[in-house]
Amino acid sequence: MKTNQFFTILILFVLTLSGCEKANIDVDTTAVDGSAIGEVSGVWARGSTQVIKGDIIIPEGKTLTIEEGVTVLMDTLAKPEIIVKGNLYSLGTADNPVKFTVGDLYKTTLKKFGKLWGGILAGPTCEELVLDYTIIEYAGSTTSDASTSVKMGLYKAVAGENLPALWFSNAKGKLVVQNSIFRNLQEDCTYIEGGKIIFANNVFYTTGVTGGEAMNFKSGCLADIGYNLVYSTNTNALKLSNTGDKTPQTYIIAYNNTFVNTGWRRPTAKGGSVWLESTVRADLYNNLFANTRFGIKRDPKKPEDSRSAYSNNWYYGFDQTTVNQFQPGSNDVIGGKNDVISTVAGANDPKFVNYPVSTSVNNADFNTSWDFHLQGNSPALGKGITTFTRHHQAGIVMKNGITYTSPAPATYVGAYGTKN
Template sequence: MNKLFIATGLAMAFLTSCSKNSEETQVTPAPTEESVSGNVEGVWKKGNTYKVTGHLQIAEGKSLTIEEGVTVLMSDSIVKPEILIRGNLYSMGTTANPVKFTVPDAWKTAANNFGNLWGGLIAGPTNTELVLSNTVLEYGGAVTTEESPSVKAQLYKAKAGEHVPVLYTSNTGSKIVVANSTIRHFNEDGFYLEGGKVLIMNNTFHTTGVSGGEAINIKSGVQAEVAFNVIYSPNTNALKLSNAGDKTPQAYIVAYNNTIVNAGWRRPTIKGGSIWLEKTVRADVYNTLLVNDRFGIKRDKGAPEDTRSVIANNFYYGYTQTGVDQFQPSTEIVKGTNDILSTKAGENDPKLVNYPLSTSSMNSSYDSSWDFHLQTGSPALGKGKTDFTRLYANGLSVNGVTYTSPAPGSYIGALGTK
């Protein structure tokens, strides 16, 4: 019996030792590359590259989760793939390892600065959840053809010859979160939203729109919060807020603590140039830092916003007299409560940490060294409004995670002091 106990003990010690050694020598699998097209679902694993060789679809009732560090490489220059989302999509990057929807590096030339190399994310009426967290989307916005999934499904504008947006939504009951992400190098609109409970926060938009297009274009059927976003040089408006489409519920947007720079000047015809309000949209707009934009917050006089809308505590700066003149209050330009604006070029310098205020209004190139934080002593500090009601202060639950809209800043703009 003693010998048996000793033998058993030695065997257990040996097995434990092997287990520990196995754990200590475990190696993380090397990243792999896989070609994909057609229907997709399941999990795209951390750090891998998925080479897209045709249109993709997430079928109704199915989900695709994309883990951190994944590269979704749009590699078909003929088809220019769209991603049709009938089910759910969860793109879950991290600050250190974002998910990237991109194209081969060789395609990233000056000639392709506004993308047009793949389509976009088209969420159909059976989509119920969509998350883009710490995700980079770039070089898309291709024009539709008769063979495009969005045209065949009668989604977006449902016809050939239209540049698709980065993201399109259509289900009023869907829940959409876009957070800590970057949208850049797209041909026209960034987001074109025709349905959903939507939370857009802490994102950066730049280099979007060749001859038209808004960074965020919202229609009826959407209830959205848009907060703490930096939007640089959209072709037309940073935010186009409209109740067009006559869906229920009425479009209601609470937009606060956004920074909008150089908006609207590149549009060949005159329309908006910062934030556009129309067709009985209900819009509450607070704490917006508007720097060198073509116009102030502008309404469609023939179809104005809902009278319950609230505009307050926005800050305007213009480097040129033309810019300053075009944000002065009028029947079209909305003057909000406690808005801060000057009448002379160069007054009310917001004191940005690193952005040349003399940058050409026609510039669309984004310099990653720019810093839109506020310096100590900025007149935008301490001027923000914080006592208003947010739509998702208690959270929006998506895929088991609760996303809460950020508390408003006491400053104006997306970024306070460092």
């Protein structure tokens, strides 16, 4: 009798634990920590740590909201993928960002380009995805036949592919990435195949071992790209393409971005700063190119839409080699109206507050004390234009009631004006 009672109590105890774990994964509304594998939805509460022990899936029609200060800790042995078939809102704050990361023990120099977990992979049924004040680091592992993304036919659906930190693929969907940091990644930071899109006020650095772009767009995208800092991507800061069979035609408006040292670690035709191909339509204004490889460059065999516009972009090269290779007309480099560009090394120094412009163009290590604001006597102040229309200046309205608006352009060039 006592034995039967013991087993009854034991079973009830196990069921209770199981129920608590499921609640913690699916509908966590308390500030307690948790762990997850399999299907997830609901809320990961402010300040909690969620340990991801294997691939997780947000089911179609379901939503996962991640509140400020949550740490999403990825198991480096399992190398989890985050599959988004429903909706994902990662809503950090400036003081308490959400962080997708790994344990500090694994953040070594040997692992500075990540590949310790997969990425956030949003399939074609994902209607809305928001990353606000979110840090994504040490992602970009390589797929195998056992990968959930391969089995589900997501991304490129083959083994041997280096995953992007973020993939989005719904041309009818909505994607907002703002105030966020992408760092320590193996290849592409983002790979976007459609949607109404805002990328604003983000920072990208220490990314790309042998390839990889900061923002890689394919067909079906209507995107406003403003106030982003991209430092030393292996390949381009922006790869803009209409490749694919989706509608609408991809139309990118990129303005007031700062690109530094991009493209030098992959010295191929496509390695550079902004790459245009396959009838993409692109309007590029007020962008600052400092010591970048090339500037705006087209694929001569598959050029961009003839309606594309380029104006008021700024070019600086510390040495003559850098200056020579971003001259318009050479190597299919494109010049624009009212661009500030010189044939002389050292001309047009934008006068960053704190960045040594003599830093090697092959340097991929980012110093967080650097400050890419402009000094008060910078010649790049007052050289921007504000007369163009953005796609989403009226805002993108999400199901959770939040409206995201692409920021207005500035009269200065680059992502940062003077410090307040």
